[in-house]
Amino acid sequence: MSDQKDTRKVDVWLSGTEEPEWLVESTDEGAQKMAVSEPDSRRLEQEGRSFRDDRLLEDELTPDDELMILNMGPQHPSTHGVLRLNVELEGEIVRRSKPIIGYLHTGMEKTGEDLTWLQGPTNVTRMDYLAPFHNELAYSLAVEKLLGIDLPPRAVAIRLLMTELNRVSSHLVALATNGMDIGALSMMLYGFRDRERILAFFEKTTGLRMNHNYIRPGGVAADLPPDWQEDVEFILDKVPPRMLEYEDLLKANPIWLGRTRDVGAITVEECLAYSITGPTLRAAGCDWDLRKAFPYSGIEEYQFEVPVGERGDVYDRYRVRVEEIWQSLSLVKQIAEAMPEGDYKTDDRKVAPPPRARIDESMEALIHHFKIYTEGFQVPEGEAYVAIESPRGELGAYVVSDGGAKPLRMHMRTPSFANLQALPVMMADSIIADTVATIASLDPVLGDVDR
């Protein structure tokens, strides 16, 4: 676990500075250098580290006919789905860009108004398909806030266990796709392989690898399987050594560093202005984590740290995700050890269906069961906004009830949607080869963006 964590000091070489000894030795022919004949200014420009920032002056503007508008997507493989970008190029430099979204819009908020409160998780779980448990948890917490019910401790702990495991699996995909987009194809295979171990546990518990509909208002759908502890231990045994291998693969890899250091940087002030949350905000240097700031589901009882970056570039975002995997694995271990016994859903029969055995012996239980699954339960009139920390940032659910069995309005504040607004800021005046690295480091999920 966390004591296995990689604490070796990493020598980080920044391109542009003198090459350290270990770097020259680390490859057969030494690190690649630019030709000596290239002047420094040209080299810095090629690396995207130097740009004219006084383009606002009228006489500095490149004539319009020398700018090129390039359309990326919506079917570009490195856009993580159907993201489309219009970029305005001056030579190789991206001057302006505009994300164009909506290709995956399926009207889930409209659908949500036609589903009962209990059917809601089936709908929201499909939004961020890499972190389905977080969607269900945010929605369920908001509905429970309106209902004003308390959950048994085991239901709360199961929810935390599943969401923290889900954070690991989601970040593994982020590492995998981030690697793939920059050319580290082996990272793609490794990341998906380890994610599969966690998904196997999800499948055993919920019946599905994704889109679980497991966390519901009133608790969770089913108890953990009888041998769940062995499964969690298996994950805790297998993932950390692999993580160390991936550290070897990427952490000090000169090519990786060259592609990610000082690329797509963003400051804390820009993040706050553009509503950007999650690893992107933390990589910029702000230790903002909703699990610490507004703790939910009793997460304040467990020990964990909030990893923070310094420069807010692609490399820092990668590091923050790796550190969060370690923190989440440590959380999973703590939660599994402290897992209380008891019910996995509330005993409020107006919200959660009775146990199967009670239906055979109690008429009232049968009625409750029938009412919940036909017309659904009623939620008191009111509105609530509850946000949790999803792997991508602040995931909020805003629900409005008119006292009926269906929501009057069900809105999800999805982190990827807001985070996409960072792209034009991050990509301005960078070279086009960095575009893909920047998109990958944001880890957008288009189902989460378009809903």
Add this chain to the structure above:
Amino acid sequence: MADDQVQEPTDEIPERALPENAVLLGLAEKFESIQWRLSSGQDVFEVPKDSVRDVALAAHDAGFEMLSDLTVVDYFRQRTPRFALVINLLSQQHLLRLRLIAPVPADDVSVPSIVPVYPGANFYEREAFDLFGLEFEGHPDLTRILMPDDWEGHPLRKDYGVGSIPVQFKDSHQVK
């Protein structure tokens, strides 16, 4: 109805409810028009729609650095005014959330944009325009964001049906 008695008119103006929190109290005292209430334990300011930007600017200066969320609720045939613009603000320094709710009547859907205060509202206001048809004055690029550019209507309004699309190839002959 239980209370058939006609209430005697009094000259006293009902005392305005004010929040306890010092930051929120400062904001509420700054604007006479703000109505504070608690909704499920969360602080809500009801503001007139024309002063949304002013209140947002004051909230930003009072320490609400980030816009969490901006959305609209359609109370079709339930309330007048019909729409409610809902803005969720977040203050990291005060560990506070604040919700601004501005009622918007159906016959006058223009609202001042808060993009000058919170640039992050850009996508959210475009979404609100796209799906509800609210018009944000002063927004730099108020175009559809989720629906296609040539779409007619605003799908999340309550009077917009779920609808159907023609099924393709349904009359093609069956393979036997």
